[in-house]
Amino acid sequence: MRTQFTAGIALILACAAAAHAAELKVTVKDHKGKGVADAVVLAVPIDPRNAQRVRPQPDAVDQVDKEFVPYVKPIFVGSTVRFPNSDNIRHQVYSFSPVKKFELPLYGGTNAPPVTFDKPGVVILGCNIHDWMIGYIYVSETPFFAKTGPQGTVAFNDLPPGEYTVRIWHPSMDRAEETTSRRITLAAEAPASAEWQLGLKPSIRVPRVSGGASPSYP
Amino acid sequence: MRCQVPRTFSGAIRASLPAFLAFCAVSHTAHGDWTVATSAALSHDNNVSNAHSYASVVEDSSAAATVSVLQLMQVGENTSLAAGGNLSGQAYERLSGLNEASLEGVLSLKRKWGLGAFAPWARAGISLGRADYADGYRSATIYRASLEVGKRFDERVSLWANYGFEHRRASPTQAEFYGVSGDVFSQNGRALKAALQYSLNARISLGLGSLWRHGDVVSTTAAGTYLYANYKAVAPDPTFGAGAYAYKLNGTTYGARLGVDYSLSAHSLIGCGFQRLETHAQGGNNYSDSVPQLTWTYRF
Numbered sequence: 035m036r037t038q039f040t041a042g043i044a045l046i047l048a049c050a051a052a053a054h055a056a057e058l059k060v061t062v063k064d065h066k067g068k069g070v071a072d073a074v075v076l077a078v079p080i081d082p083r084n085a086q087r088v089r090p091q092p093d094a095v096d097q098v099d100k101e102f103v104p105y106v107k108p109i110f111v112g113s114t115v116r117f118p119n120s121d122n123i124r125h126q127v128y129s130f131s132p133v134k135k136f137e138l139p140l141y142g143g144t145n146a147p148p149v150t151f152d153k154p155g156v157v158i159l160g161c162n163i164h165d166w167m168i169g170y171i172y173v174s175e176t177p178f179f180a181k182t183g184p185q186g187t188v189a190f191n192d193l194p195p196g197e198y199t200v201r202i203w204h205p206s207m208d209r210a211e212e213t214t215s216r217r218i219t220l221a222a223e224a225p226a227s228a229e230w231q232l233g234l235k236p237s238i239r240v241p242r243v244s245g246g247a248s249p250s251y252p
Numbered sequence: 253m254r255c256q257v258p259r260t261f262s263g264a265i266r267a268s269l270p271a272f273l274a275f276c277a278v279s280h281t282a283h284g285d286w287t288v289a290t291s292a293a294l295s296h297d298n299n300v301s302n303a304h305s306y307a308s309v310v311e312d313s314s315a316a317a318t319v320s321v322l323q324l325m326q327v328g329e330n331t332s333l334a335a336g337g338n339l340s341g342q343a344y345e346r347l348s349g350l351n352e353a354s355l356e357g358v359l360s361l362k363r364k365w366g367l368g369a370f371a372p373w374a375r376a377g378i379s380l381g382r383a384d385y386a387d388g389y390r391s392a393t394i395y396r397a398s399l400e401v402g403k404r405f406d407e408r409v410s411l412w413a414n415y416g417f418e419h420r421r422a423s424p425t426q427a428e429f430y431g432v433s434g435d436v437f438s439q440n441g442r443a444l445k446a447a448l449q450y451s452l453n454a455r456i457s458l459g460l461g462s463l464w465r466h467g468d469v470v471s472t473t474a475a476g477t478y479l480y481a482n483y484k485a486v487a488p489d490p491t492f493g494a495g496a497y498a499y500k501l502n503g504t505t506y507g508a509r510l511g512v513d514y515s516l517s518a519h520s521l522i523g524c525g526f527q528r529l530e531t532h533a534q535g536g537n538n539y540s541d542s543v544p545q546l547t548w549t550y551r552f
Contacts, residue, residue: 099518101518123285123286123324124285124326126326128367128368130367130368137367139329140326160368160369162330162364162367162368163285163324163326163332165368165369165404166369236453236454237454238407238408238451238453238454239407239454240369240404240407241449241451241457241515241521242518242519242551243289243515243518243519243520243521243549243550243551244410244449244457244459244513245449245457245459245511245513245521245523245525245547245549246291246459246511246523246525246547246549250463250527251441251443251463251465251505251507251529
C-alpha cells in the first residue's frame with residue numbers, strides 16, 4: 035500500500051514537471067530544402083539556473099566496417115567516451131584536435147581505455163591504419179543538445195521554460211557555428227519550432243579505395 | 253570473349269593454388285588484420301606484339317582479374333609489415349596463347365613518419381611470383397623488389413612514386429637460334445613510376461601517372477618480317493602465328509596514364525583510363541602502345 039502511494043506521488047511529480055517543460059522542434063535543411071542529418075543542435079539557456087546540474091554520462095563511439103559509428107557524436111562536457119572496436123581487425127584511434135589530443139595504441143575489441151572530454155568544442159577522430167576513417171565528437175557546454183536524424187529534424191521535449199540561444203554545428207557547414215545563433219523564448223505548453231538553412235561544403239574524404247593511377251609496362 | 257585456361261598450367265601454380273585458397277579461407281575466418289581486394293579490367297592494346305613495323309602490329313582485347321590477400325602486422329609505433337599474395341589471370345580475345353594465370357607472394361615493410369592520413373610514408377617490398385601462359389614458352393618466375401614513397405597533402409591530393417627492379421626467369425626451353433640465345437622471355441628491367449591522385453568530389457577522382465622503364469623488351473615480328481639489330485635473343489613466337497619471331501632488345505620506355513574513377517560505394521569503384529607507352533629499343537626498333545582500359549575494384 036505504502037509502495038503504491040510512493041509510486042503515485044512520484045508519477046504526479048513527474049507529470050507536473052513534464053507539464054512545465056517546454057518543447058522545441060528544430061529542422062535543419064540545406065540550400066535545396068533537403069533535411070540535413072548529423073547536425074548538432076545546441077540550446078544554451080540564457081538564465082544559468084535553467085542549466086540543470088547534469089552529470090556527464092559515459093558514452094561510446096564504435097568502429098564498424100572500418101568506419102566510426104556514429105559519424106557525429108554529441109556529448110556533454112566532462113563525459114567519458116569508450117571506443118569499442120567491433121571490427122575483426124585492429125584500429126589505432128587518434129585526434130589532433132586542440133580540444134582533445136589523444137592516441138589509443140593499436141587495439142581490438144573493447145580493450146581501449148576510455149577518454150574524458152573536458153573542454154567544449156569539436157574533436158576530429160581518425161585511425162592511423164585506415165586513413166579514410168573520420169568521425170566527429172561535439173563536446174557541448176550545455177546539457178541541452180541533440181543530433182538531427184535522417185530527415186534533418188530533432189525534438190527537445192523537456193527543456194525548462196525560458197530564453198535560449200540556439201545554434202547549429204555540422205561537419206560540412208560552410209560558415210562559422212556562431213553565425214547560426216538565434217534567441218528563442220520557450221514557454222511551457224506552447225511547443226515551438228525553428229528551422230535553419232545551412233550551406234554545406236562538398237564532403238571530400240580520403241578515398242577508401244583508390245584506382246591504379248600508375249601506368250604499367252605489359 | 254573466349255577464355256582459355258593456360259594449357260601449361262604448371263605444377264608450380266597447381267601446387268600453390270590450394271595453399272593460396274587455404275590462405276584466403278584463413279584470412280576470411282581468422283581474427284587478424286587482413287585485407288582482401290579484388291579487381292577486374294577490360295583493356296585493348298593496339299600493339300600487343302610490341303612491333304616496330306606496321307606489318308607486324310597485332311592488336312587485341314583482354315579481360316583480367318586479380319584477388320589480393322594481405323595480412324598487416326604492426327611491428328612498431330609507425331611501422332607495419334604486410335605479407336600476402338596475389339592470384340590473377342588474363343584472357344585475350346584472339347591471342348589465346350597469351351592467356352595467363354599468375355600467383356605472387358609479396359612481403360613489404362611500410363613506415364609512416366607521423367600519425368594520421370597526411371604523414372609521409374615509405375614502403376620497401378619484395379615479391380616472388382610465377383606466371384603461366386597458355387603458350388608455355390612465355391611462362392616465367394618473376395622476382396621483384398621495389399621502394400615506394402608517398403604523401404597525401406589533403407583530402408583531395410595524394411602523390412607517390414615507386415622505383416623497382418624486375419627479373420623474369422623463363423623456362424629454359426628455348427634453344428639457341430643461329431648462334432644467338434633463344435632465351436627471349438627471361439628479362440631484366442628497372443622502372444620509376446610516379447602518380448598523382450586528385451579527388452574532384454566525394455565520388456570522382458582523377459589519376460595521372462608516369463613511367464620510365466629501362467631494360468629488356470620483347471618485340472615480335474610477323475612472318476616474313478625481321479629485325480636487323482644486335483638483339484640479345486631471338487626465338488619463334490607462334491603465339492602471333494606461324495613464322496613470327498620474338499626478339500629480346502634493350503629498350504627504354506616512357507609512359508603516361510590518365511584515368512577517372514567513380515566510387516560506386518565505400519568499398520568499390522569503377523574507372524576508365526588511357527595509357528600510352530613509347531619504347532625506344534636498340535637498333536631504332538621503336539614502338540608504341542595505346543591501352544584504353546575499364547576497371548572495377550572492390551576492397552573488403
